[in-house]
Amino acid sequence: MKRVRLIDVAERxxxxxxxxxxxxxxYPHVAPALRARVQAAIDELGYRPNLTARRLATGRTGMIALAIPEIDHPYxxxxxxxxAEEATGLGYRVIFEQTLSDASAERAVLHDREAGLVDGVIFHPVQMGTMEIARLAPDVPLVLLGEAAMPVTTDHVMIDNVAAAADGVDLLLTAGRRRIAFLGTVRDDITGSTGQRLLGYQDRLIAAxxxxxxxxxxxVDGFSIEDSRVALLRAIDRGVDFDAVLCRDDKFAIGALKALATAGRSVPAEVAVLGxxxxxxxxYSSPALTSIAPDKHALAQTALGLLVERIEGHKGVGRHRIVPHSISVRETTPG
Incomplete structure (x- = not known):
C-alpha cells in the first residue's frame, strides 16, 4: 500500500x-473550520506522520515510553x-516496555531510551536504585513511579503507602477488629512498597x-494468588488467631478469600478482608472486595503532566508528587 504523504493530505x-x-x-493559530477540514483529510486518507521526519523538523517524535514490571498484573x-488515555489526549502515543523486574531490562530502558524513538519515559523501577538513576545523563525526560528509587534530581509520582496502610487498619479497627493479620511479606521482595505498607500497619496499631x-x-513464598492462599492456610493450620487480614494487593486478597472459604471461615462476619x-x-470477587484505592487517574495525569513539562523544556530538581488514595468499601469488611 502506498504511503500517504503530507502533500496528499494538503491536496485533499x-x-x-x-x-x-x-x-x-x-499550532494554535489555525482557524477551527480549516483545522476541521485538514483533520477530516488526515482521517480519510489514514495519514500517519513520519517519526524520523518529525524528529528532524521539531526535535520530537510525539511518542513516550512506559516501562512497568508486569503488563498482565491487574494494577x-x-x-x-x-x-495511554491521558497521553492520547495530550497528543502522544505510548510504547510499552515490560521489564519483569529484571535489572538488565530496567537498565536497557534507561540507557537506550528507545534509541531516540521517544520524547520521554515514565518508569516504574524495581531493581535500579536511587543513585544509579541519579547518575544518568538527563538527555531524555524521565518520570518515576513506585517506591524503589527516589532521586532528588528526578520527577516522581506515588501515593503515600504508609498513610494508606494506616487508613486501612483504621477501617478495620473501627469495625471492631483487633487481631489484624498482614498478608504478607514475600521472600526476596525488593519492590519497596511492602515495607512501607507494613510500616503504616504497625504505626496505626501502636497508635491504637x-x-x-x-x-x-x-x-508468603511468591506474588501469586496461589502463594497467598497457601500462606493463609498455613497460618490457620498453625492456629494463628486473627479476625481481619490486610493484604498487600488485590491478588493476595483473592487468595485470602479462597483460603478462608476452604477453612469454613465466614467473610466478613468472622474475618474481614481488605485488599x-x-x-x-x-x-468481581465473591464477596466483593473492599480495597485501598490509589487514584490511578491522578497518577496518570500527574506523571504525564510532569513529563510533558520536561519535554517542553522545564529544568530543575526533581518534583515529588503524592496523589490521593481512598478506600472502596464493598462486602468483605463490616458495614
Missing part, C-alpha cells in the same frame, strides 16, 4: 503543506490504560494501643 484538504503541518503539530494493566504481633505478619489497588478483581 485544498490547503498548503504548511497548514497541514500546523494542524499536525497543534499495572489498569494504570497503563489510564496513562495494640502491640503488633509478629505471628500476624504472614510470610489493595482497587483493581477489577475487587468488584
Amino acid at each position: 484538504a485544498g490547503v498548503s503543506m504548511k497548514t497541514v503541518s500546523n494542524v499536525i503539530h497543534d 499495572f494493566s489498569e494504570l497503563s490504560r489510564r496513562i 494501643g495494640i502491640r503488633p504481633d509478629p505471628w500476624l505478619i504472614l510470610p 489493595w489497588d482497587d483493581t477489577h478483581l475487587a468488584s
Whole structure:
C-alpha cells in the first residue's frame, strides 16, 4: 500500500503543506473550520506522520515510553490504560516496555531510551536504585513511579503507602477488629512498597494501643494468588488467631478469600478482608472486595503532566508528587 504523504493530505484538504503541518503539530493559530477540514483529510486518507521526519523538523517524535514490571498484573494493566488515555489526549502515543523486574531490562530502558524513538519515559523501577538513576545523563525526560528509587534530581509520582496502610487498619479497627493479620511479606521482595505498607500497619496499631504481633505478619513464598492462599492456610493450620487480614494487593486478597472459604471461615462476619489497588478483581470477587484505592487517574495525569513539562523544556530538581488514595468499601469488611 502506498504511503500517504503530507502533500496528499494538503491536496485533499485544498490547503498548503504548511497548514497541514500546523494542524499536525497543534499550532494554535489555525482557524477551527480549516483545522476541521485538514483533520477530516488526515482521517480519510489514514495519514500517519513520519517519526524520523518529525524528529528532524521539531526535535520530537510525539511518542513516550512506559516501562512497568508486569503488563498482565491487574494494577499495572489498569494504570497503563489510564496513562495511554491521558497521553492520547495530550497528543502522544505510548510504547510499552515490560521489564519483569529484571535489572538488565530496567537498565536497557534507561540507557537506550528507545534509541531516540521517544520524547520521554515514565518508569516504574524495581531493581535500579536511587543513585544509579541519579547518575544518568538527563538527555531524555524521565518520570518515576513506585517506591524503589527516589532521586532528588528526578520527577516522581506515588501515593503515600504508609498513610494508606494506616487508613486501612483504621477501617478495620473501627469495625471492631483487633487481631489484624498482614498478608504478607514475600521472600526476596525488593519492590519497596511492602515495607512501607507494613510500616503504616504497625504505626496505626501502636497508635491504637495494640502491640503488633509478629505471628500476624504472614510470610508468603511468591506474588501469586496461589502463594497467598497457601500462606493463609498455613497460618490457620498453625492456629494463628486473627479476625481481619490486610493484604498487600488485590491478588493476595483473592487468595485470602479462597483460603478462608476452604477453612469454613465466614467473610466478613468472622474475618474481614481488605485488599489493595482497587483493581477489577475487587468488584468481581465473591464477596466483593473492599480495597485501598490509589487514584490511578491522578497518577496518570500527574506523571504525564510532569513529563510533558520536561519535554517542553522545564529544568530543575526533581518534583515529588503524592496523589490521593481512598478506600472502596464493598462486602468483605463490616458495614
